[in-house]
Amino acid sequence: MTALVVPDRAWFTRDVHVVAYDLLGALLTRRTSQGAVTLRITEVEAYAGPADPGSHAFRGETARNRTMFGEPGRVYVYRHLGLHHCMNVVCSPPGEASAVLLRAGEVVEGVDLARARRAAAGVTRADVDLARGPARLTVALAVDRDDDGTDVTDPEGALVLRVPAEARDDRRVATGPRVGVSGDGGRADLFPWRAWLDGDPTVSAYRAAGPRRRRR
DNA sequence: GGTACGATTGTCT
């Protein structure tokens, strides 16, 4: 059993692919007045800043994505389709805006609380689905836009990440194209930046980005 | 000031 440590800012200030890879299997704990929910991260996607057509940072810094352009180790939370929230961790120095999207995880602590949050959202599901998908993940953790900018390197914070102290890699990691990203000009093969723990039941189902139909 | 559209999900067929 390897000891767990809270990574520092330097840990996040590395190549976005390396951070994404190292986030797999890491534990993310969410503390609220209701209690704690801990997630074992099983699926992530890398977004490489303004040079990456699939990234929100592609069109430069705006009020929405300001957090991505800020300090590494903070979470960037955005609202999608007016319904869901998705959560990223910034992993580049200020100005570079690289981030890793947390797509799925396994609830390893606080299952009852996560289950209650899903029920409150009007859906009852198998436990394996509690954080299976980026928006479900934020529901399980009760993360929303208000949590944008939270520092996960603060051991006393509302969101804390923990990773193995020693690199002991017995994980089976698979990689593939990102899900639902159409901003890559149809060249998803150039951006095979999704990574997941191979065979893990909590990994979300892959859906290729469909051809975008123009609306009338 | 208007409009197109999305790093998704749940439900229905």
Next chain:
DNA sequence: GACAATCGTACCT
């Protein structure tokens, strides 16, 4: 497998 839900943001006029 298709599609609606639903609203903030970016981009255009």
